[in-house]
Amino acid sequence: MAASGRLALGTLPRSSWVRGSGPAVLSRLRDAALVRPGFLSTAEEETLSRELEPELRRRRYEYAHWDAAIHGFRETEKSRWSEASRAILQRVQAAAFSPGQTLLPSVHVLDLEPRGYIKPHVDSIKFCGATIAGLSLLSPSVMRLVHTQEPGEWLELLLEPGSLYILRGSARYDFSHEILRDEESFFGGRRVPRGRRISVICRSLPEGMGPGGPGQPPPAC
Numbered sequence: 484m485a486a487s488g489r490l491a492l493g494t495l496p497r498s499s500w501v502r503g504s505g506p507a508v509l510s511r512l513r514d515a516a517l518v519r520p521g522f523l524s525t526a527e528e529e530t531l532s533r534e535l536e537p538e539l540r541r542r543r544y545e546y547a548h549w550d551a552a553i554h555g556f557r558e559t560e561k562s563r564w565s566e567a568s569r570a571i572l573q574r575v576q577a578a579a580f581s582p583g584q585t586l587l588p589s590v591h592v593l594d595l596e597p598r599g600y601i602k603p604h605v606d607s608i609k610f611c612g613a614t615i616a617g618l619s620l621l622s623p624s625v626m627r628l629v630h631t632q633e634p635g636e637w638l639e640l641l642l643e644p645g646s647l648y649i650l651r652g653s654a655r656y657d658f659s660h661e662i663l664r665d666e667e668s669f670f671g672g673r674r675v676p677r678g679r680r681i682s683v684i685c686r687s688l689p690e691g692m693g694p695g696g697p698g699q700p701p702p703a704c
């Protein structure tokens with residue numbers, strides 16, 4: 484049942500997962516902001532959450548200073564993974580990154596509690612390269628991208644559990660991204676109630692920081 488449900492996702496139009504302020508921005512970001520619903524099988528989702536749960540449980544949720552980007556979260560940077568999870572991360576790498584890109588050595592794991600949310604921000608260009616790829620577990624959420632110079636240009640991504648999103652190039656550099664808080668969590672007219680959400684985020688190194696490049700990779704992004 485679950486497997487056939489996952490397969491059916493592939494036949495739905497892009498508008499089921501991505502909406503935007505107009506056809507121009509939707510077409511411009513076609514290859515720069517992508518969602519792959521059902522990227523993970525339910526077994527893979529369970530593999531990841533089972534492995535992450537004990538590490539996350541050791542930490543406390545943080546309610547950061549009012550101007551911080553993320554509220555109601557705990558996180559870890561993880562570089563050692565089980566073989567099963569490594570296979571999943573390899574699939575993410577193959578799906579989201581080009582062979583010439585080097586990834587940050589550790590994967591960012593972010594646990595947002597049901598009230599948790601992420602304010603609009605652009606990931607540091609000093610510490611992260613052109614591509615950000617994130618798996619979503621447990622709860623659906625809505626990620627909104629807004630052009631930093633033209634606030635009327637926006638995109639919204641529906642991130643179901645098991646989905647993979649990819650932000651690269653213009654979507655990563657010219658648009659802020661945020662995860663909507665529960666009260667504002669709508670995808671078009673559709674309410675997307677927020678529960679606890681775990682994301683597993685792979686990022687490329689800034690260009691020029693690959694092996695043999697000058698700088699040392701940062702501990703986090």
Ligand SMILES: O=C(O)CCC(=O)C(=O)O
Binds near residue numbers: 593601617662682684
């Ligand atoms: O949770 C996510 O998928 C995105 C997190 C994020 O934007 C960040 O850590 O910079």
Ligand SMILES: [Fe+2]
Binds near residue numbers: 604605606
């Ligand atoms: Fe971010």
Ligand SMILES: [Mn+2]
Binds near residue numbers: 704
């Ligand atoms: Mn971050």
